[in-house]
Amino acid sequence: MTQMTGHCLCGGVTFSADMEKTDYHACHCSMCRRWAGSPLMAAGAQTVTFTGDDKIGRYKSSDWAERGFCTNCGTGLFYYLIPADQYVLSIGAFDDAEAFKMAGEIFIDNKPGGYGFAGDHPRLTEAEFMAKFTDGN
Numbered sequence: 130m131t132q133m134t135g136h137c138l139c140g141g142v143t144f145s146a147d148m149e150k151t152d153y154h155a156c157h158c159s160m161c162r163r164w165a166g167s168p169l170m171a172a173g174a175q176t177v178t179f180t181g182d183d184k185i186g187r188y189k190s191s192d193w194a195e196r197g198f199c200t201n202c203g204t205g206l207f208y209y210l211i212p213a214d215q216y217v218l219s220i221g222a223f224d225d226a227e228a229f230k231m232a233g234e235i236f237i238d239n240k241p242g243g244y245g246f247a248g249d250h251p252r253l254t255e256a257e258f259m260a261k262f263t264d265g266n
Contacts, residue, residue, distance in 0.1 A: 135224050138199070157235065
């Protein structure tokens with residue numbers, strides 16, 4: 130387990146997260162792209178502690194998730210999976226983003242043609258990714 134820290138652009142929200150892995154995924158779904166202004170690149174945390182809770186806004190973007198941001202500077206901080214009670218933190222908010230490596234991309238069939246990530250990692254379509262939750266994989 131690795132403990133990592135991060136903060137929003139203005140410093141009003143800080144966090145400390147216990148990370149089992151420093152792998153991240155890029156999500157190309159239309160909601161993530163609209164929210165982040167690009168693919169959402171995020172990593173799952175085992176536990177996370179925030180300071181500046183009064184500056185954290187939450188937007189319930191679906192029945193199963195909320196997106197968290199600093200209400201002062203607008204920094205996108207996390208995607209929170211409600212049923213799993215798990216935070217997936219934006220790698221751009223970490224103090225040391227160099228520690229992360231891309232482990233995969235999801236919703237690859239939703240990705241616009243104007244950009245692409247290099248590297249040999251799994252690239253799942255929307256159907257392939259969603260099947261992981263319905264097929265019991």
